[in-house]
Amino acid sequence: MNSLERRLVVGLSVLLLLIFAVLLWGSVTAVRSLAEAHVLTRLEHDAEALVTAFGPTKRGQVRLREGRITPIYQQPLSGHYFIFAFEDDARIRSRSLWDEDLPLERQNPGDVVVDRLQGPGGQQLLARTAGYEKAGQRFSLLVAEDLTPMSRQIDRLQWMGLALLVCAFVVMVLFQRFILRRGFVTMDRVQQEIQQVTRGDRQQIEELGPSEVRPLTTEVNRLLGQQQRRLQRSRQALGNLAHALKGPLSLMTRDIEAMPASADERRRLTARLSRISALIDRELKRARIAGQGPGQHFHPSHHVPELIEALTQLHQERGISIGVGPLPDQPLPFDYEDMLELLGNLLDNACKWATSKIELKVTVGHDIMFTVSDDGPGVDREAREALLKRGSRLDEQIDGHGLGLAIVKDLVDDYGGSVEITRSDHLGGLEVRVHLPTPQAI
Amino acid sequence: MRLLLVEDDTKLAAGIAADLRREGYAVDCTEDGIEAEYLGREEIHDAVILDLGLPGKPGLDVLRAWRKAGLSTPVLILTARDAWSERVAGLRAGADDYLGKPFHTEELSARLQALLRRSTGRASAELAVAGLLLDEERQTVRHPDGAETQLTGIEFRLLRYFMTHADRVLSKSRLTDHIYEEDRGRDSNVLEVYVRRLRDKIGRDVIETRRGQGYLFRSRR
Numbered sequence: 015m016n017s018l019e020r021r022l023v024v025g026l027s028v029l030l031l032l033i034f035a036v037l038l039w040g041s042v043t044a045v046r047s048l049a050e051a052h053v054l055t056r057l058e059h060d061a062e063a064l065v066t067a068f069g070p071t072k073r074g075q076v077r078l079r080e081g082r083i084t085p086i087y088q089q090p091l092s093g094h095y096f097i098f099a100f101e102d103d104a105r106i107r108s109r110s111l112w113d114e115d116l117p118l119e120r121q122n123p124g125d126v127v128v129d130r131l132q133g134p135g136g137q138q139l140l141a142r143t144a145g146y147e148k149a150g151q152r153f154s155l156l157v158a159e160d161l162t163p164m165s166r167q168i169d170r171l172q173w174m175g176l177a178l179l180v181c182a183f184v185v186m187v188l189f190q191r192f193i194l195r196r197g198f199v200t201m202d203r204v205q206q207e208i209q210q211v212t213r214g215d216r217q218q219i220e221e222l223g224p225s226e227v228r229p230l231t232t233e234v235n236r237l238l239g240q241q242q243r244r245l246q247r248s249r250q251a252l253g254n255l256a257h258a259l260k261g262p263l264s265l266m267t268r269d270i271e272a273m274p275a276s277a278d279e280r281r282r283l284t285a286r287l288s289r290i291s292a293l294i295d296r297e298l299k300r301a302r303i304a305g306q307g308p309g310q311h312f313h314p315s316h317h318v319p320e321l322i323e324a325l326t327q328l329h330q331e332r333g334i335s336i337g338v339g340p341l342p343d344q345p346l347p348f349d350y351e352d353m354l355e356l357l358g359n360l361l362d363n364a365c366k367w368a369t370s371k372i373e374l375k376v377t378v379g380h381d382i383m384f385t386v387s388d389d390g391p392g393v394d395r396e397a398r399e400a401l402l403k404r405g406s407r408l409d410e411q412i413d414g415h416g417l418g419l420a421i422v423k424d425l426v427d428d429y430g431g432s433v434e435i436t437r438s439d440h441l442g443g444l445e446v447r448v449h450l451p452t453p454q455a456i
Numbered sequence: 457m458r459l460l461l462v463e464d465d466t467k468l469a470a471g472i473a474a475d476l477r478r479e480g481y482a483v484d485c486t487e488d489g490i491e492a493e494y495l496g497r498e499e500i501h502d503a504v505i506l507d508l509g510l511p512g513k514p515g516l517d518v519l520r521a522w523r524k525a526g527l528s529t530p531v532l533i534l535t536a537r538d539a540w541s542e543r544v545a546g547l548r549a550g551a552d553d554y555l556g557k558p559f560h561t562e563e564l565s566a567r568l569q570a571l572l573r574r575s576t577g578r579a580s581a582e583l584a585v586a587g588l589l590l591d592e593e594r595q596t597v598r599h600p601d602g603a604e605t606q607l608t609g610i611e612f613r614l615l616r617y618f619m620t621h622a623d624r625v626l627s628k629s630r631l632t633d634h635i636y637e638e639d640r641g642r643d644s645n646v647l648e649v650y651v652r653r654l655r656d657k658i659g660r661d662v663i664e665t666r667r668g669q670g671y672l673f674r675s676r677r
Contacts, residue, residue, distance in 0.1 A: 136475050220479045253537050257509045260536035260557035267558045295538075302539060304507040319644025321540065324547040328554060331570055351541040 019194050026190055034179045042172045049164050050140060054128060057142040060084065061157045064096055069149055076149050078106050083298075086110070092132055093160030100153045120154045121145035131158060138162050200227050204234075211238065212347055244302050249351070256298050263291050300423050303428050304349035312353040314341040316375050321354055321361070322374075329365040336361065339375040346382060347452060348429065354424045357384060359418035360446055364388040371441060381431070381452060387438035387445040398435040419446075426450065457572060457616060458482040458634045460501040462492040462518070463534070464510050472505070475561050476568075480595055480612045482637045486598060489513030494524050499531055499632040503571055505564075506545070508535040516549050523550035530575045532567060534559065576620040585619045585675050586662055592616070605657045610635065610650055618654075618663065618673035627670035 025408030043296040078098065086094045087108040098106035099118050109114070121127060123145040133139040141158040200223035207219035218238060221231045270283045310413040322336050346353070357374070364372045375385040419433075426433050431450035440443035459476060465468035473483040484501070486492045489512035496504060498517070508515035519531055524539045530552040535542075538556030546554050547669050552574075571594065573583075583590040585601040595612040596604050607615060613635045618626070628647055635647075651671060655663055664672045 034535055044593055228595070253539075253542075256538075257536040263558040265465070265468045265471060268468070268475070268561055272471075287558070299539070317544075320544050320548060324540075324544045324554075327547055327552070328543070330574075351539060354540040354544060358543070362540075 019191070019198065022194060023187060023191060027187060030183050030186060034183065038172065038175055038179060041175060042168060045171060046165075046168055049168065050161070053140055053159050053161065053164070054142065057140065057157045057159055060094075060096070061142060061144060061155055062096075064155060064157065065146055065148060068098065068153075076151065083108075088356070091316055093133075093137060093163070095133070095158045096138070097156040098153050099156070100151060116141070116156060116158065118143060118154065118156045121248075123147040123152060133158065133160060136162075138165065156419055177343075198226060199215045200224060204231055208234065215240070215345060246367070249304075252298055252301055256294075259294055263287065263294075267291075296420060296424075299355065300424050301352065302355070304352055305428050309343040310350040312348045312350045313345040315343050317350060317354060318357070318374070318376070321357055325358070325361050325365060328362075332365065333370070334364075334365055334368050337370055337371065339373070341376055342378045344378075346378070348382075348450065352425055352429075356422055356448065357386075360384070360386040360448070361423050362417045363446075364390070364444070367391065368443060373441065382450045384448045384450075385445065387441045388443040389438070389441040390443035392437050392443045422446075423446070457502045457613065457620075457639070458484070458500060458554045460492070460495055461485045462489075462503045462504065462506045462510065462515065463487060465507075467556070472561075472564070476565070477609075479565055479618070480592070480609060480616065482613065482635055482636055485596050487511065489515065489518050493521055496527060496529065496653060497525060499527065499529065502634060503575070504529055505568070506529045506531050508533060508537050508542075516546065519546075519549045519551060520534045530571045532564075532571055534564070542602070557624075571639050578620070583616065583619055586671070588619070588658055588662070590616060590619055599658070607657070611657070614650055614654055615658070622673045622675040625666055625669050625672050631670070 045439040067079050070076045086092050087110050090112045092110045095111050096108045126144045129141045137160040140161050141160040143156045210216045219231055219237050241396045254375035318341055324351050364386050371389045373387050377383040429450045434447040437443050459481050461483050469485050473485050476483045489510035506515050517641050532553040533546045533551045534555050536557045543554045589598040598604050617634050
């Protein structure tokens with residue numbers, strides 16, 4: 015049960031059902047006891063009337079004067095019954111009882127017992143039995159009334175209440191769902207914006223929505239900003255380090271060149287120094303790799319032409335034309351500096367080796383592929399593999415293929431991609447293909 | 457040819473300057489960004505070698521300020537910051553070339569020569585005007601008959617400037633600006649002496665004197 019919405023709906027339903035059950039049970043019980051109390055009062059009044067009707071006539075005879083009895087007791091099986099029970103087992107039964115009898119427990123005068131009895135025809139009776147003494151006679155009087163019609167009414171009331179509550183329940187659950195859905199629309203937007211940040215469409219997310227969501231968006235933004243600043247800071251520091259290290263290295267290179275030593279010795283020292291500076295270069299460049307995450311995203315249709323322009327200017331002495339295939343217009347979720355380093359090294363290598371032509375293709379599919387091909391001499395099959403190995407250099411004179419491709423390999427490894435080196439079919443030289451998986455479908 | 461070298465490592469700057477002077481350039485050095493911007497705006501340099509990490513004002517800002525002010529002097533960025541994003545930024549700010557540290561002196565001078573050649577609109581690597589061929593490596597001049605003459609430092613600078621700016625009237629002050637460094641003697645009489653010596657070596661009629669205006673190097677005799 016991971017959905018917040020489902021959890022809330024289930025929670026609300028359980029609570030509502032519990033409350034409604036208690037409410038229904040309570041109200042039905044209250045109505046029932048109220049009705050019974052009412053019936054009981056009526057039985058009391060009827061008993062009093064019956065006792066009053068029992069007495070000596072004008073002729074001095076002690077008996078029940080029928081004329082003074084409510085007619086309901088005269089109708090057969092009307093649901094209203096009484097029984098007088100005397101000491102000598104004599105009984106006067108209401109005419110409504112017809113030939114049925116009801117069990118009666120004698121009571122001493124002044125005692126009252128209320129009881130439920132099974133009446134004729136399955137009637138549920140509420141019976142009040144009290145003991146009396148009048149006109150020298152002790153007797154018990156049972157007055158009973160059928161509760162079935164009232165029960166039926168209460169049952170109907172109960173069903174109506176239930177129907178009402180079910181309606182209320184459905185309405186409340188639907189309403190809650192509506193409110194939740196409206197609340198979650200904000201979450202959907204926050205999610206979309208975070209996706210946009212990942213894709214590189216934006217740097218920060220908008221801080222909107224209800225007050226419960228806003229701390230989250232603020233925090234996400236703070237985190238994004240922090241990561242960007244951290245990357246920038248570390249790159250700045252690496253730049254400074256490079257600056258601090260390479261100044262003295264340049265000085266040493268110059269000093270060696272000017273040294274009064276044999277050409278052989280100078281070459282040896284220069285080679286050692288080049289090795290050191292290549293190592294420093296490689297490590298510094300590796301440390302600069304941002305990988306996937308925040309930072310300025312790579313926008314091919316924007317950044318590639320700038321890079322091509324720079325390369326054309328740097329290699330203008332060689333007069334090489336760099337052809338670029340159609341560039342995707344959307345930003346790619348890769349760091350801009352990393353991608354520039356990747357393509358810069360690939361194209362720079364190609365510029366050093368090409369005779370006159372280079373081609374760059376950027377293909378966006380389920381992964382992203384950069385293809386750089388040139389019309390240079392190309393590389394043998396065995397040498398191609400060596401090219402990608404750590405720091406290996408094929409040609410010390412044209413420094414590049416080795417170190418440049420090693421950095422490309424580092425970058426690609428960091429992004430979980432792969433590098434392929436083959437012969438270019440249409441240009442005849444080297445072709446390098448770099449595949450980078452996208453972090454998620456674009 | 458007079459260069460401006462902007463480099464905050466004074467030892468390295470002294471070394472580079474010495475190398476460049478040996479190759480026949482006049483070199484002004486500064487290690488401060490603000491001073492560099494000021495010196496560059498004087499427009500007396502033929503090229504600038506610019507480091508990026510400078511005290512005072514960052515190199516890229518200096519470069520942008522120059523380009524915004526319409527200064528077209530070619531600029532070579534010489535820096536330890538050689539990530540491709542930084543190279544792109546440097547070239548977009550208006551640099552003409554970009555060289556990462558550490559570097560070999562030959563590479564720097566080759567790129568510098570190419571830069572100067574392009575800025576004077578020359579296509580070939582050889583500097584040949586009026587039948588004369590200037591060998592920039594050995595600082596000699598070859599005559600139409602094949603004879604070679606050795607040139608002194610100042611003579612070489614002067615001849616190179618004449619040859620790269622042929623058929624243009626060059627004032628004495630412009631010539632001294634581009635041949636001497638900031639604090640060296642800049643007496644126009646001394647220039648006249650050098651022009652006379654140069655005429656002795658390459659022929660009297662190649663350099664024409666324009667009274668009150670300066671000199672003119674003729675590409676055709």
